[in-house]
Amino acid sequence: MKYLFKSIIVFIVLTYNVFGQTKDQIIEGTVSFVTTNNIYVKFENTQSIVIGDSLNLKNTITACLVVKSKSSSSCVCQVVNACEIQKGDNVFFVDKPKEKVIVTAPKKEFVPVVLDADELQTEPEYKETIRGRISASTYSNILSNRDDRHRIMSRLSVDANHIKGSKFSFNTYLNYRHILDQAETSFLQKNSFLRVYNLGARYDATPTLSFTLGRNINPKMSSIGAIDGLQVEKYFGNYYAGAIVGFRPDIFDYGFNADLLQYGGYVGTLTSTENFYSQTTLGAIEQRGNGDIDRRYTYMQHSSTLFKDLNFFASMEMDIFSKVNYTTKNNLRLTNLYVSARYRFSRALNMMLSYDSRKRIIYYETLQTEIERLLDDDIARQGARARINFKPYKNIFAGISYSKRFQSDNQNKSDNIYGYVTLSKVPNIGGRLSLTYNRNESNYLKSNIGGARYSKEFMNNRLHTDLYYRLVFYDYTTGMDSFEQHYFGTNLSYNINRQLLVSISGELSTFDDENNIRIYSRIIQRF
Incomplete structure (x- = not known):
């Protein structure tokens, strides 16, 4: 009994220690x-x-x-x-x-322990992500009745976010083109072109405050294009505000031009939940030319998604300044309006509708010698488009779209119908087969284009092949003879590994006694 009693006491103590803790x-x-x-x-x-x-x-x-x-x-x-x-x-x-620690005051001198910085920081504040792509390509036109033309191109794009875990990021997108066997006759007809579309650095002072310096396109004000200068953006919970000051790229060579000063700001709100996403930005921009006001306008940009089925996008620009014959006014002029909506009825059916209305942008200082002519032609070029994609059967995809361009003087009008059917897995031989048709009717031309393309992968999808044919009928309403043209083409692309791809394509076009050949080759390295 004595030992049994002790065993019960030990069991009670252990049970309290195990189940009595929080x-x-x-x-x-x-x-x-x-x-x-x-x-x-x-x-x-x-x-x-x-x-x-x-x-x-x-x-x-x-x-x-x-x-x-x-x-x-x-x-x-x-x-x-x-x-x-x-x-x-x-x-x-x-x-x-949290465990309570009882500390007994030492009778002797207390020496604090200082931890090294590396011991305190277990994880970096920011994570480095670097993605890049460099490519080189050649394009040759070998013409039977005219001079041949050849050109080479190369592109470089890099997105380096938080380099080595720091607050600094870098991005760039460059494009170089060189035309062979062509004499440079003027400044506007050069052989070599270097275009810098993006070249900037960003510093994230805090998770909600960033500074961007260089040439960058701001996605919250994409209609303004590239900005050479400083951009600042600050988040306040679901709200944000930003400001820019810099210059517009030169309108002729897209280089830096200190005479084209621009500055402005924007505010916006961002809402993101499981079933709803919305972002709206409002801003105002002033652009100058040689110190005087070239353009002053406001803009709005909105995008939203509801239940992952309805996507809506809208953008608008409203000019609020004009200068004609040295007389300035604050007239309102809608220069750009675009709205689009896409709805997914099911996995097999979706539909898209869009409308746009655009007027020519007038820079009152840069184009001051042509202001009156431009204002006489101040007509909105409008367009509407509808598209439906559907999957009637397994492995079959189809779609049809209709677009219309129009304006009040009945010029530049166009009606375009496009349709396609794709069989994603051809019986017995595999691969994909696509059939397309396009009809366009404008003020001076009617065209009908039919095409077929067969694609297939080999070597565990590392080798991609294409064969295609297009038949084109052109019927001019201005009195020119109608004619037809045939296109035969092929393409081979090979993924050496996940980062390196090489491809070559060729096309033969025939028209009456002309036989023209186009050859395009490309190599892409990703990192």
């Missing part, structure tokens, strides 16, 4: 927004979460996020361990009870 609390959250640099997670309450804590994806045991900053209901996080995070993912935080 259990870990699980706090669940949802990824509400994903950017290039940060992941935003929504919680009901973040009181138990501190900066530096780790978050896990649901059904995983490996930490995927580290908290960088927080508010009362959300956390700004950085991805770790190469996890793939998407908007709407469920995450959780394990709130372990």
